[in-house]
Amino acid sequence: LCALGAAANADIELPQRSANADDIWASLQDLNLTFAPHSWFTKLALGKETSDWAEVAKNYSLTPGEIDDSWKTHWTAWLSAHKRLASTDNIRPELKAVRQTKLTADQANQARLLINTALDEAAELQAQITADQETANKHNKQSVKAILIKAFYGGQATDGTFDHTKAFNAASNNRATNCEGTKANSGAAVLFCICVKNSNANLDTPCFRKQTMNNAWTDNSAPNWKREFDEVFGHCPHRKVFQATSAAVSQLAANIRDSIKIISSHGYYGAIHGSACNGQNSGGACVKFTNYGQQAGSHADKIPWLDNIEKLASELYQQEAAISRHNALVASIKALKKRAYAVPRSAIAIQPASKTTEQGGSGSTHPNDQSAQAEEKCKKIDQETECAPPCKWDGEAKPPNKKCTLSEEGKKEAAEKTEKQETGGKDGKTYCRKLTTQPECEALNKAGQPATCGWRSGKDNEDENEKFKCHYSTLL
Secondary structure, three states: OOOHHHHHOOEEOOOOOOOOOOOHHHHHHHHHHHOHHHHHHHOOOOOOOOOOOOHHHHOOOOOEEEEEEEHHHHHHHHHHHHHHHHHHHHOOOOHHHHHOOEEOOHHHHHHHHHHHHHHHHHHHHHHHHHHHHHOOOOOHHHHHHHHHHHHHOOOOOOOOOOHHHHOOOOOOHHHHOOEEOEEEHHHHHHHHHHHHOOOOOOOOOOOOOOOOOOOOHHOOOHHHHHHHHHHOOOOOOOEEEEEEEEEHHHHHHHHOOOOOOEEOOOEEEEEEOOOOOEOOOOOEEEEEEEEOOOOHHHOOOOOOOHHHHHHHHHHHHHHHHHHHHHHHHHHHHHHHHHHHHHHHHHHHHOOOOOEEOOOOOOOOOOOOOOOOHHHHHOOOOOOOOOOOOOEEEEEOOOOOOEEEOOOOOHHHHOOOOOHHHHOOOOOOOOOOOOOEEEEEEEEEEOOOOOOOOEOOOOOOOHHHHHHHOEEEHHHO
């Protein structure tokens, strides 16, 4: 009982969770969106938080059936990632370095798949964390302290102050009545019953020597009740901090319950000299729990405040298990993040780097590498006669500007190629440049429709690998 009182008055400490996984999850979403096709990033700008999946399907030209669990799981996270990446000020430092990694289209696609895989694995772990969240957050320091205070000082108590009207259930000046059944409705009441002297035929020193006060049971005066309790509780050792583990709380309850003695199908706690806990040497300084037998089934609801401590111990046990799982899951998500952020660098080794594209999900700088390469080739030409399409000549350009630059039509063709690389050529079109004979080139054109491809002869000043004959018709 002293240990319970000390715990109720101490500062409470609880097992802690490791760092929250939310920021790690957000970082993975940022990485995933950075390597997503630029067209997808642009579409997300139109999104808004909603649970109306029919509306989402309509806005993205999908059927409701195509809005699967992946959409529902990631939708809010996608929008949050888009908001962060839309401004360079919100981009994480760890992501800025990754965004500078130059990959070919094939390497970028492979990196995207590996990052998606890591994100899917993290999503499963995040779902487990969410499922455990209520249990892991069941109790905090304040809730544990409140339960311990109520158990020791009474169900209506809110602080560590003894009040006999809260400690006892309808206290009177009849000790035997107060100390039987659920009348002694708290740890403090039980401590009072077993340690405070009676006014006559008393046990001289029921709990410690030199007890002097003995009038609490006769005049029912609140000040006397408190003085009697303070004298007894003042001899109990106190503590600064109570580590409220499930094991420690369970031990508090076990020490009390194991001290109850069974006599004639009733439970007794304290010094027993008869059958009535009247404080006299004919009865005893004790508490009698009526119909409290040897079988555990008979104990239910006989000592409610003790039941509440045992319930707290059970809930803390479940909470500690959930926290342990949480900490392990967070460590696993951290490992997945580390693996995912290493993907872009390792993807460089997939194949020799040739045509490169710089990743950047923010949309503010998404370089068209096809256009850049074509522009560089045009700038190397310094003779007007050699500045052939897709280049154009500007005779009025002044240094350091180049006179031969990529034409608007050339930029358009480069943009189309980049879009095809991002979408994987899903529109079914064949690149004109891949066709090596004039019949193959012109076979793509359909009667009554604008020509897709056209045939031309290469020029002597062109590089050998650039002397292809079949072009998009807009460049002829």
